Amino acid sequence: MNDDTNDIGFNSIIGGAFFVSSVVAGITSISISKYDRKIKKSSFIRNVLFLILCVVCLLVVIVIGKIHLWGALAFFFLYVVYICCIFLSEMYVRGEEKYSNCEEGMIDDYMLDLPMVCDMKKGEELSCEQLRVPLLVNKDDIQSEKQKKIAFVLRKVVYILELPLDIPRKLTIPNVSQEKWSKPFGVVSITLAPLLLILIWDFIGPKTRIWAYGISGLIGLACGVVVFFTSDGLNPPKKFNFLWLGLGFFMSITWTYILAEELISLLVSMGLILGISPSILGLTVLAWGNSLGDLVANVTLAKSGGPRGAQVALCGCYAGPIFNTLVGLGLSLIFTTWKAFPSSYIVPMDSTIYETMGFLLLGLLWALVILPKRDMRLDKFFGIGLLAIYLCFLFLKLARALGFIDFQISP
Structure with missing residues (x-):
């Protein structure tokens, strides 16, 4: 594009x-x-x-x-x-x-x-040998203290490197799953999502006027207020769940577009530096x-x-x-x-x-x-x-x- x-x-x-x-x-x-x-x-x-x-x-x-x-x-x-x-x-x-x-x-x-029942016949009980999967083992019995420390440090480094991108992503992609539901993140994401969409449209389409940002901000603020008063901190919203899922999917596609755009820019830069088309x-x-x-x-x-x-x-x-x-x-x-x-x-x-x-x-x-x-x-x-x-x-x-x-x- x-x-x-x-x-x-x-x-x-x-x-x-x-x-x-x-x-x-x-x-x-x-x-x-x-x-x-x-x-x-x-x-x-x-x-x-x-x-x-x-x-x-x-x-x-x-x-x-x-x-x-x-x-x-x-x-x-x-x-x-x-x-x-x-x-x-x-x-x-x-x-x-x-x-x-x-x-x-x-x-x-x-x-x-x-593949998962390749050796199973009628009337037989499942066993690890029949399913061709290894026995579950305790990782603590295998990993030494030094290996666990190295793994812990690497996870922290990766977490810090991902943080500048992970926080904006979580603040704009609504997540209504029971395991990951957070009311503050839900309110903020539903509020900021329209602003991110109008910002992306400003980059790929004709220049957007200032009133468009105002309208998108008011829409996001209204949705955030509704979510704040109709949800609790323990359970995600049950009504209109399909709208939440649709918005989450659409915002995921938007972030995929953003990352793809940066990847293409990186390829162009590599080509210019290395002299490759x-x-x-x-x-x-x-x-x-x-x-x-x-x-x-x-x-x-x-x-x-x-x-x-x-x-x-x-x-x-x-x-x-x-x-x-x-x-x-x-x-x-x-x-x-x-x-x-x-x-x-x-x-x-x-x-x-x-x-x-x-x-x-x-x-x-x-x-x-x-x-x-x-x-x-x-x-x-x-x-x-x-x-x-x-x-x-x-x-x-x-x-x-x-x-x-x-x-x-x-x-």
Whole structure:
């Protein structure tokens, strides 16, 4: 959304989609290759084809060089089409398997696939060995006094470092959970939340007049007075709880935006200091950081969740980038085109994004061709091929950054 850093946004979205669909999918496939697990062909092909469609649509927007508000809305609502396709296909599959899934043998196989009851049979008591979890141990018996002192000091240091950011966050995000409810924090947060929202709007939108701050301050003050006289210090408010939850969620999104804005500014500063293009940093550092959670979660689920876990993990390698592209980038395009309305938003020109999209499409085509040919088995050949494509992409980026290769790609 920022005119100075919008190329980072495009590159981080495409780079993250490439990383998840190649590196995460490749490592997931290699990690469970010894189990000889297969996935459903229909759902896999559906997800890959839809991700290819998303990339092609985005490529068309970049080649044209501009996008209107209606185009951004259409790009965003492609995700609604994707959800409808999933719903209809799953309803069709459930209709076909309605009677077969009711058989006793199928139910037992399904229970055996669950990670937490993988060895449990009917009539047996749960045990730590059956659940494959370690016995609970007392940390005080293991940690020495010196280790506990070091841990205590580190916790204090982290607490002090987080304090300048933690206090404003708590003072603007209402928390109505029974465990963390505090009447003073509740009153202050409901009072200051409107002021923070108008302040953020002043940064991303047109300059706000002074009367807008006055109105938001009066609204916050009125809400704070109501909360003060209708709540107590022990129990959170029970009436209109959904409004509290909605405001807490919205303020959490606002703080996520603030932190993301600072992260982007930090990447730009690193690029200027080190002489590296910010778009390359967004393509690598930001994309990798955003995708590490997918890597850990998908690999863990594939290894411990049985055949169903492998199915969900690999589908997530393609459904996640679809969501990030259509919803994450789609919402950003809606906001930027709304600011430029009735004119079109000019898409930033960056020749390196064509290379990334080309390698991304190559990885998707590899998955679309190789996996069906290998009877939908997740093996090392499939995973190594995806990793090789990504390593070739990194080699090209490194060679260009060091000046060994110098060429430009234009539409």
